[in-house]
Amino acid sequence: MADPRISVITGRLKSIRRILAVSSGKGGVGKSLVATTLALSLANRGCKVGLLDLDFTSPSTHIILGIKDVQPTEEKGLIPPEVEGLEYMSLVYYVGDNPTPLRGVDTSNALIELLAVTLWGNLDYLVIDMPPGIGDAILDLIRLIPQGEFLIVTTSSQLAFETVKKQICLLQELKVPIVGIVENMKMTKAKDVQRQTEELGVKFLAEIPFDSTVEAAIGDSQRLLGTKLAKNVGEVAQAV
Amino acid sequence: MHEWALAEAVITTAQNIAKKEGLKQVTEVFVKIGELQQVERPIFRFAIQQMKPANFQKAKFHISTAKTNLKCRVCGNTWQFKKAKLDKETAEAIHFVPEVVHAYIKCPKCGSPDFEIIQGRGVWLETIRGEK
Numbered sequence: 132m133a134d135p136r137i138s139v140i141t142g143r144l145k146s147i148r149r150i151l152a153v154s155s156g157k158g159g160v161g162k163s164l165v166a167t168t169l170a171l172s173l174a175n176r177g178c179k180v181g182l183l184d185l186d187f188t189s190p191s192t193h194i195i196l197g198i199k200d201v202q203p204t205e206e207k208g209l210i211p212p213e214v215e216g217l218e219y220m221s222l223v224y225y226v227g228d229n230p231t232p233l234r235g236v237d238t239s240n241a242l243i244e245l246l247a248v249t250l251w252g253n254l255d256y257l258v259i260d261m262p263p264g265i266g267d268a269i270l271d272l273i274r275l276i277p278q279g280e281f282l283i284v285t286t287s288s289q290l291a292f293e294t295v296k297k298q299i300c301l302l303q304e305l306k307v308p309i310v311g312i313v314e315n316m317k318m319t320k321a322k323d324v325q326r327q328t329e330e331l332g333v334k335f336l337a338e339i340p341f342d343s344t345v346e347a348a349i350g351d352s353q354r355l356l357g358t359k360l361a362k363n364v365g366e367v368a369q370a371v
Numbered sequence: 372m373h374e375w376a377l378a379e380a381v382i383t384t385a386q387n388i389a390k391k392e393g394l395k396q397v398t399e400v401f402v403k404i405g406e407l408q409q410v411e412r413p414i415f416r417f418a419i420q421q422m423k424p425a426n427f428q429k430a431k432f433h434i435s436t437a438k439t440n441l442k443c444r445v446c447g448n449t450w451q452f453k454k455a456k457l458d459k460e461t462a463e464a465i466h467f468v469p470e471v472v473h474a475y476i477k478c479p480k481c482g483s484p485d486f487e488i489i490q491g492r493g494v495w496l497e498t499i500r501g502e503k
Contacts, residue, residue, distance in 0.1 A: 132403075133496045135380035138387055187470075207375035207418075209467065222471065225464035229474035232484050240492065241470035248376040248467070 136247035140275050143208075143246060147181070147254045150279045151310060151371065152272055156294025158263035161315040162186075162284045164345065166260035167195040168361050169282075171352055172368040174216040178255040181211065184221035185272075186262040187241055188233055193223045197350035208250040215352040220249050235267040242271050265298050273307055280308040282336070282371065285324060286316050292324055299331055310371050311336035313364075336370050339363040373467060374411055377494045378418035384496050386424060394501030397430045401498050405491035407439040407452050409466045430501075439491030443478035450479055452491065469493055 144150065153166035163186065170182040184192040196214055202224055203209040211220040222231065222241060233241065251257065259279070262268045272279055281302055285295040295312070302309055311334035314324045318341050328335045339360060348354040355361055381402055389397050404410045412434065419432055439452035452472070454462055461475045469492050477484050 133384050133388065135377070135384035135494060135496045138383040139376070139380045142383075205373055207379075208373055209376075222468060225468050225471045226474040230484075231471060231474040233470060233473055234485075237470040237473060237488075241468050244468050244470070244493070247380055248373050250376070 134243070136243050137275070140243070140246045143249060143251065144257070144276065144278075147251055147257045149255065149371075150257045150259065150276055151282050152259040152261050152269075152276075152279050153282050153284060154261040154269060154298065155263055155284045155291070156265060156296075156298040157285070157291040160263075160284050160286045160291050161339075162263070163191045163195060163260050164360065165282075165284050165313055165315060165339070165364060165367075166258050167192045167352075168355060168364040169368055169371075170217050170256070170258040171215060171356055172361060172365045173256050173258070175356065176368060179218075179253060180216070181218035181220070181251050181254045181257040182214075183245075183249075183257060183259045184223065185242060185259055185268055187222045187238055187268075188231055188262070190221055190223050190260075192219075192260050193221050195349055195355070196352055203249075206250075208248050210250050210252075218252060218254065220245065238267045239271050242268065243275065246275060264294075265301055269298075269301075273305060280310045282310045282367070283312045283333075284315050285312060287314060287319060287321060287324055292327065296327070296331065299333055303332075309333050313367055314338040316341045334370075337363055337366045374414040375418040375422075377410065378415050379422055381494060381496055382419060382422050382424070382427070385427070385499050388496075388499055389426065389501060392501075393503050394499070395426060395503060397427045397499055397501040399431050399433065399500040400427075400496070401433045401435070403435050403437050403495045403497050405437045405439055405469070405493050405495075406454070407465060407469045407472060407488065407491050408493045409454055409462060410494065426501075430499075437491040440489040441476070441478075442487045442489050443481060443483055444485045444487055445483040446478060446481040448478050448480040449489070452476070
């Protein structure tokens with residue numbers, strides 16, 4: 132018995148120049164906001180960009196983008212609709228607002244299914260919003276998309292950064308490329324995260340100060356692009 | 372029409388196996404389709420016919436259906452998936468990504484969404500036969 136879906140995944144992604152997985156060892160550090168804003172910033176610079184939400188049990192990029200009444204087109208596969216200039220794919224199209232409790236094997240199967248049937252266009256970047264932690268999704272991504280590069284988000288908190296260190300250790304052991312680290316929601320001038328990041332041999336991409344205006348911009352991508360957060364993420368877009 | 376994507380996956384995998392096993396001509400391909408995914412067989416079969424490569428021209432495709440058995444992890448109840456009980460939109464969502472069944476179906480005995488798809492999830496290539 133063979134799962135035929137695996138064999139077509141490489142082909143489905145061949146028209147994509149770079150795949151950036153926005154990830155963190157810890158939840159609540161702002162991955163989805165950074166991933167979505169990064170995708171919008173890259174698109175704003177004239178790049179062709181896709182955004183894939185792999186946080187199946189707690190998706191939120193659709194809320195940040197404010198998507199309504201769009202669905203993939205079915206044509207020998209699923210063609211992601213264009214949302215705010217991005218080719219956008221999420222399990223949300225198929226679950227709506229329903230809670231979707233998935234165990235590891237189901238997460239893997241859903242991920243394989245989406246990768247096998249989604250027909251992306253020619254993209255400069257596919258930004259992936261990853262679920263937190265170093266569980267099934269990250270392992271599947273490494274297995275199925277070996278060309279993927281990781282952009283890691285942390286906060287200044289030692290609680291977040293300690294999990295990020297474990298993630299870096301895993302990725303380095305597996306020789307998976309790490310684009311760099313973003314320190315999000317920064318509220319002090321401390322340079323501890325930057326110092327420790329550089330000690331680990333990883334590029335420190337940017338610090339993003341806590342921006343209280345972001346909450347009001349959720350659901351309105353143009354307003355989001357006008358925030359200080361977007362300005363800082365723009366530096367990340369420049370760096371990658 | 373996403374049956375085309377699944378058919379392409381079957382052909383690609385079968386071709387990979389044929390190459391690995393040194394089969395010059397593939398004569399039979401056995402495919403199992405789980406009820407949960409509700410694959411439209413005529414479209415799937417047509418897509419396979421359209422996409423099959425030269426060394427598959429004589430191949431007969433045996434496509435069988437597997438009942439979908441679900442088992443509750445909480446109370447141990449087992450039951451079968453019935454498409455007829457779903458509205459069109461839900462059936463279509465499960466068709467595209469079978470795992471979203473967890474958003475729509477619960478154990479009929481205890482109401483838990485924590486169940487296992489024992490068999491009958493999606494499309495599987497069982498085996499291929501051919502001439503070396």
